[in-house]
Amino acid sequence: MGVSEVINEMHPFKCGPCKKVTPHHYITKYESEIEPDAWVWLMECQNCFEQRLFDPIDRVISREDEITRCDQCGNYKMKAAKCRICKIADGQERIKERYWNGNSTLERFIDADI
Numbered sequence: 001m002g003v004s005e006v007i008n009e010m011h012p013f014k015c016g017p018c019k020k021v022t023p024h025h026y027i028t029k030y031e032s033e034i035e036p037d038a039w040v041w042l043m044e045c046q047n048c049f050e051q052r053l054f055d056p057i058d059r060v061i062s063r064e065d066e067i068t069r070c071d072q073c074g075n076y077k078m079k080a081a082k083c084r085i086c087k088i089a090d091g092q093e094r095i096k097e098r099y100w101n102g103n104s105t106l107e108r109f110i111d112a113d114i
Contacts, residue, residue: 010067010076012060015045015052021060022047023067023076046076047084 010023024043030053032038040053067076070083077083087093095110 010046011043011056012063012067012078013043013045013054013058014060015048015050017048017050018045020047021063021078022081023078024054025076027051 009026011026012021013024014020015022015024023046025046027042027044029039029041032040032055039056041056042051043054044051063078066079068079069075070077070086073083073085073089075083075085084093088095096107097110098105098107100106
């Protein structure tokens with residue numbers, strides 16, 4: 001699969017931080033140091049927006065066609081799930097921020113005045 005074929009494409013992967021299958025946006029690819037002529041993709045989860053490297057073989061191919069756009073905001077989401085952007089806008093979910101305090105990584109909620 002060439003680079004031009006996957007730019008602006010979404011693929012379902014199981015996200016580590018989210019612990020569920022979510023759409024991931026393709027950013028770029030890197031040549032694998034482990035296997036010759038193999039590539040890994042840098043992908044961004046559309047639920048938690050964390051970026052991770054994935055092997056293209058790991059994508060959940062049976063759920064490839066379950067990725068749709070939200071009717072309200074246009075964000076990519078799985079058909080069965082409610083859009084996270086819409087949940088944040090409705091006040092059903094709050095945005096968390098991770099920060100380093102010099103000893104450990106902590107989380108706090110961000111108050112968004114929209």
